[in-house]
Amino acid sequence: MAQAVAQHHEAADGSGFPHGHAAEALTPAAHVLALINRYDRLCNPHHPAKALTPHEALALLFARHKAQFEARTLAAFIRMVGVYPPGTIVQLSDGRYATVQAVNASRPLKPRVLVHDPTVPRSEALLLDLQAQPQLSIQRSLRPDQLPRARYCYFFERALDAQAGEERP
The missing domain is CATH 2.30.30 (SH3 type barrels.)
Incomplete structure (x- = not known):
């Protein structure tokens, strides 16, 4: 779990930080944490006026940032939370x-x-x-x-x- 937490800002395409590791170097839990962390930040940013709806956040993740997430993890997440996640x-x-x-x-x-x-x-x-x-x-x-x-x-x-x-x- 500690390794997953340490890697949760890494991205599957290698564009993350602190080390720029690509998908194969990341633990499965890190893939999940990275996706959830990004989704949460889109819905609950430091500046509430910039918050996206859950639906908008999913659309943005899929349309513009899908290369940053492991494909199976992103697909499973979308299936679980739906096109219109609860609370939308x-x-x-x-x-x-x-x-x-x-x-x-x-x-x-x-x-x-x-x-x-x-x-x-x-x-x-x-x-x-x-x-x-x-x-x-x-x-x-x-x-x-x-x-x-x-x-x-x-x-x-x-x-x-x-x-x-x-x-x-």
């Missing part, structure tokens, strides 16, 4: 907003989502399996700052309880 905020083809709850390994474009309806309490929100809803699809993924805040704040961030004047989840 999406807009459905019918205009509703939802949060991806679970990946569908057999149909990556059809995950299970928790649909937001401002008239329904969060505890009773509709959980939809998009695989069972052929008429529905994901239109786009969104960053939290792209949501219409007035209608969706209680669902995606902490809200102020007007009655008690206290913050609640």
Whole structure:
């Protein structure tokens, strides 16, 4: 494990640091840690304004940086977290907003989502399996700052309880 941690900034194409080792010189665990570390940094950078959505991070890793990761590790990671990883905020083809709850390994474009309806309490929100809803699809993924805040704040961030004047989840 110590060797994997020491190698987690190395890249499969030899462009990493501190030694510039290529894929064959890295442990399997180092391949996994390098990929997870990069994904996490894209989603949770030091400057939050530069954060990518999980979907954007995966797309960037695959489109621009796939040579830096061992191919089998990247393919397995994408299969596990899905095209729309859990936590991704999406807009459905019918205009509703939802949060991806679970990946569908057999149909990556059809995950299970928790649909937001401002008239329904969060505890009773509709959980939809998009695989069972052929008429529905994901239109786009969104960053939290792209949501219409007035209608969706209680669902995606902490809200102020007007009655008690206290913050609640």
